Structures are given as C-alpha cells and as structure tokens.
Amino acid sequence: MRLNGERIIVRDLELTDVDDYFLYCGSQNVGPMAGWKPIKDYETAKRVIAGQVLQKDVFAIVLKSESKMIGTLSLYNYGIRKYRYVKQLGFSMNEEYWNNGYMTEAVKLVINYVFTNTDCEVLEVGHHSDNYKSKRVIEKCGFIYDGRFCKYKKLYDGRVVDADFYSMTKDDFERMKKYE
Numbered sequence: 001m002r003l004n005g006e007r008i009i010v011r012d013l014e015l016t017d018v019d020d021y022f023l024y025c026g027s028q029n030v031g032p033m034a035g036w037k038p039i040k041d042y043e044t045a046k047r048v049i050a051g052q053v054l055q056k057d058v059f060a061i062v063l064k065s066e067s068k069m070i071g072t073l074s075l076y077n078y079g080i081r082k083y084r085y086v087k088q089l090g091f092s093m094n095e096e097y098w099n100n101g102y103m104t105e106a107v108k109l110v111i112n113y114v115f116t117n118t119d120c121e122v123l124e125v126g127h128h129s130d131n132y133k134s135k136r137v138i139e140k141c142g143f144i145y146d147g148r149f150c151k152y153k154k155l156y157d158g159r160v161v162d163a164d165f166y167s168m169t170k171d172d173f174e175r176m177k178k179y180e
C-alpha cells in the first residue's frame with residue numbers, strides 16, 4: 001500500500017524504518033497512551049518492526065518534507081463487532097510532530113483507501129477514555145461515537161482503563177463524502 005497525501009505518505013512498513021521508530025518508541029508519552037509498553041532497547045524495536053512487517057498490518061507514516069518515518073498506523077483484522085469484514089484502526093506518532101494535523105491526514109487517507117479499495121464493512125477505532133488527543137483525531141475524521149467500554153483492558157503496568165469506541169460503516173463513509 002502507498003497512499004500519497006499533501007504532506008505525508010502512508011506506505012508499507014519496512015525493516016529500515018527501525019531507526020526512526022527507535023526515536024520515539026521509548027517515550028512514556030507515546031506507547032502507554034496506545035496501550036503498549038515503551039520500548040527502550042534497539043534489539044526489541046527491531047524485533048517489533050520485523051514482526052509487523054511480516055504481519056503486513058502496520059503502515060509507516062512518512063513526512064514528505066523530511067523523508068522521515070514519524071509514526072505508524074495499524075489496520076488489524078478484528079474488531080469488537082461481529083461482521084464478515086471489520087478492521088480496527090490504531091495509531092501513534094513521534095511526539096516531536098504532534099499537533100500539526102499529520103495523524104488526521106494519515107487517518108483520512110486510510111479511511112478513503114479502506115472503503116474504496118477493500119470490501120471492509122466497518123472500520124472501528126477506540127481510545128483510552130482519558131486520551132483526548134486521540135479522541136480529537138477520531139472526531140476530526142468523522143467517526144461516529146458508539147459508547148464506552150468500562151474496564152476495557154488491563155495494561156502491562158496493571159492499570160485498568162475504560163475505552164471509548166467509534167465506528168464508520170461504508171454507508172457512513174459514502175454519506176460523509178457527499179457532504180465534504
């Protein structure tokens with residue numbers, strides 16, 4: 001997959017992205033907000049990227065002006081809904097680049113790709129209930145709020161978090177396109 005946006009490209013992840021990934025995967029402000037433990041050593045980062053390259057469900061977000069991988073976006077083949085074809089979206093980004101609208105641009109490219117190039121019926125996305133940045137990205141992209149899943153997950157550090165979930169069906173997407 002290779003999606004060309006105004007300022008960013010979303011493309012297949014590559015093993016060589018590990019150096020850019022290592023710049024932010026150890027941050028306490030990134031992984032824990034998305035539910036994963038910060039990765040502090042390079043060998044683990046390499047293993048994680050290698051696994052994701054193999055699975056083909058995580059994509060790189062590349063900032064065109066710097067030719068740099070600044071974040072990732074995942075499209076997993078599962079969701080909390082029981083449909084024939086549902087995808088669950090996840091994302092995280094190097095905090096040096098936050099609040100420039102880059103993740104919103106990336107997610108919009110992926111929504112468009114999913115509903116125009118695949119048979120996906122529903123795209124789901126969720127965030128820990130106190131993750132207001134993620135909430136804002138999800139709202140800006142036009143997802144519809146479904147509700148709160150209380151005590152959704154026990155994290156690696158023992159914290160139990162509530163999560164808010166949202167969805168977009170193919171019909172929702174087509175309706176949104178009409179009014180854009």
Ligand SMILES: CC(C)(COP(=O)(O)OP(=O)(O)OC[C@H]1O[C@@H](n2cnc3c(N)ncnc32)[C@H](O)[C@@H]1OP(=O)(O)O)[C@@H](O)C(=O)NCCC(=O)NCCS
Nearest residue numbers: 030033034091092093098099100101102103104132134136
């Ligand atoms: C969530 C994340 C991907 C957002 O990336 P980003 O490129 O900064 O997102 P955008 O710039 O497109 O949008 C961020 C929005 O959040 C808003 N925001 C930032 N801090 C906020 C806060 N504390 N409360 C409410 N909104 C906030 C910004 O103002 C912006 O909205 P606006 O355009 O209306 O002003 C990034 O913060 C991140 O990687 N966080 C850690 C990992 C994570 O939380 N992943 C998501 C898991 S579900």
